[in-house]
Amino acid sequence: MTGAERVVYTDGACRGNPGPGGWAWAEPGGAWAAGSDPDTTNQRMEITATLEAAERFDGPLRIVSDSTYVVHCWRDRWWAGWERRGWRNSSKQPVANRDLWEQLVPHFRDRADLRLEWVKGHSGDEMNDLVDRLAVRAAVLGRDDAGEEPPPPDLLDEVGPDVVGRSAERPAPADPTQRDSRVPTGWRLAVVGLRSDALAGSPSGAFLVDRLAAILTAQLELHEDLVVLSGLRPGAEELGARAAGRAGVPWVAVLPYPDPTAGWPEVDAARFADLVGGATRTVVLERRRPVDVAGRRAALARRDGWLRSVVDAAVVVTDGLDEAAEDQRVRYEQALERRGLEGEVWHLELPEV
Numbered sequence: 001m002t003g004a005e006r007v008v009y010t011d012g013a014c015r016g017n018p019g020p021g022g023w024a025w026a027e028p029g030g031a032w033a034a035g036s037d038p039d040t041t042n043q044r045m046e047i048t049a050t051l052e053a054a055e056r057f058d059g060p061l062r063i064v065s066d067s068t069y070v071v072h073c074w075r076d077r078w079w080a081g082w083e084r085r086g087w088r089n090s091s092k093q094p095v096a097n098r099d100l101w102e103q104l105v106p107h108f109r110d111r112a113d114l115r116l117e118w119v120k121g122h123s124g125d126e127m128n129d130l131v132d133r134l135a136v137r138a139a140v141l142g143r144d145d146a147g148e149e150p151p152p153p154d155l156l157d158e159v160g161p162d163v164v165g166r167s168a169e170r171p172a173p174a175d176p177t178q179r180d181s182r183v184p185t186g187w188r189l190a191v192v193g194l195r196s197d198a199l200a201g202s203p204s205g206a207f208l209v210d211r212l213a214a215i216l217t218a219q220l221e222l223h224e225d226l227v228v229l230s231g232l233r234p235g236a237e238e239l240g241a242r243a244a245g246r247a248g249v250p251w252v253a254v255l256p257y258p259d260p261t262a263g264w265p266e267v268d269a270a271r272f273a274d275l276v277g278g279a280t281r282t283v284v285l286e287r288r289r290p291v292d293v294a295g296r297r298a299a300l301a302r303r304d305g306w307l308r309s310v311v312d313a314a315v316v317v318t319d320g321l322d323e324a325a326e327d328q329r330v331r332y333e334q335a336l337e338r339r340g341l342e343g344e345v346w347h348l349e350l351p352e353v
Contacts, residue, residue, distance in 0.1 A: 005060035005113075008053045011121075011131035012045025012067065013139045022138025023049035024131040025056070025063075026150070032131075033146035034138040042340050045135065046070050047100040050116075054104065060113040066121035066128055068222060068313075069343040074116040076218070079105040089347075096342060118222045130156075182283045183310045184252050187223035189216075190307050191230060191240020192332070193317030193325040194350065199235050204350055208236070208317060211348060212243035215315060220249055229254055229307055231300075232275060236317035236325075241275060250280040256303035257286040257296070304328075308335040313344035320349055 007028060014021040021040035026032035033052060037045065046067035053063050065071055073079055079101065082088070087095045087102075095101060107114055119128050133156050138144065145155075191212060199205040220226045228244040228251035231237045244251035253276045261269040276282060285303055290296045308331060316329040333345045 003059045005062055006057050007062045007064065008057065009064045009119075009127040009131045010046070010049035010053050010067075011065070011128065011135045012042060012047075012049045013132065013135035014040060014042040014045055015139050020139050020142060021045040022135040022140075023052060024134035024138060025049055025053040026127065026131050026134065028127055029150060031146070031148050032134060032151055033144075034134040035144040036138040036142045038142060041097075043067075043069055043342050044097055044100060045139075047097055047104060049131070049135065051100060051104045051107075054107040054111075054114065061111075062115050062117055064117045064119050064127070066119050066132075068118060071116045071118040071222065072343065073101070074108050075222075077108075079108055120223075182285070184227050184229070184281065184283075186225035186227040186250075187219075187313070188311045189219060189226060189228050189313045189315070190311045190332075191228060191236055191243070191315045191317070192304075192307070192328050193236035193315075193348075194319060194322055195233050195235040195237075195324065197234045200238060205239055208239045208348070208350065209243045209246065212240055212315065213247040215346070215348070216244055216247040216249045219313070220247065226250075227252060227280070229311060230279075231256075231303060231307065232272070238275065239317075240315070241279070245278050251278075253279040253282045254303060254307060255282065255284045256299040257289045258284055259289050262289065308332055311336075312341060313346075315346045315348055317348050317350060 008025050009028075010023070010025045012021065012023045018039055018041045021037045021042070021044065022034060023036075023045045024032065024034040033056070035048070035052070037048075046065065047070060050063055050065060050067075050070050054061065078089075082095050082101070083105070085092075087098050089095050119125050121128060121132070130151075134145075134151065137156065145151075199208065216226070216228065226249055228240060228249055230241040230244070230251055231254050232241060241251050241253070255276075261272050264272070285306060286299055290299050311332075314332040314336070316325065316332060318325040318329065329345065329347060336342065336344050
């Protein structure tokens with residue numbers, strides 16, 4: 001006979017990235033545990049918190065976490081691809097934090113009664129706030145603790161109100177998303193990669209729109225405030241906007257300067273205007289249209305940099321050959337890792353059709 005499902009919340013924190021870190025898990029109204037590591041990262045603490053909870057409890061278990069990194073690994077079965085490729089990710093790079101994943105993945109693979117659920121951090125969820133405070137406390141004090149009953153308020157207050165409660169999965173760096181009024185609110189995702197006038201209307205393009213729409217639908221379940229940002233260049237960016245429309249996800253057209261279609265053939269300009277008309281919002285980054293080709297090319301590069309600096313996740317479409325698309329994948333991975341969003345870049349390779 002199968003027992004009742006337990007619910008356990010987990011969280012990880014880190015003072016600096018890397019730096020002293022802490023992890024915690026807690027049952028609503030019940031047991032809890034927290035631990036520390038003097039030199040670690042945000043993501044390692046998130047994995048450790050989930051691992052500690054999974055190893056503590058047998059039987060049906062639901063782990064609630066605000067880490068998309070951990071939840072996506074379970075939900076989207078990243079681990080299956082890692083094992084199949086000899087612990088390399090879809091970009092053929094060694095899987096980060098392999099030592100911890102190798103301990104956690106057997107729980108994902110072998111426990112049919114285990115499931116993970118994402119909760120938005122700092123959204124007023126009482127239990128998410130509790131494990132956040134416990135993880136931060138462990139990181140600050142470097143102390144391991146546990147109890148069979150909910151922790152008392154005086155224990156949570158030991159490190160002071162100026163420190164407790166600062167989640168570290170998404171640190172607070174000098175971040176343009178906090179200063180730039182043009183940045184849309186929500187979980188911002190960009191679709192980038194291959195640039196091609198031939199993709200739209202082709203069998204490959206139809207496949208990509210279908211696949212991207214499925215990805216966005218799954219992301220919407222994890223992030224109810226999902227919004228897609230698109231530069232609308234022909235190829236992956238345009239198809240990403242069309243996929244957002246199909247999936248019912250709001251999307252924002254991000255233009256480098258006013259009147260970007262000046263000089264285009266009428267049919268192309270009309271097609272672009274029709275596409276922009278489907279956007280929830282249009283952001284124009286610069287006040288004036290550059291007068292020459294070199295200036296417009298530089299403005300496009302600035303727009304690409306702006307997108308990398310403000311998104312929370314990206315899907316990069318490649319064909320395994322295009323160097324510019326591969327370069328974008330690397331740039332997005334580096335940009336998001338600097339903001340503590342490792343694991344939020346997905347690689348979608350165009351199949352042979």
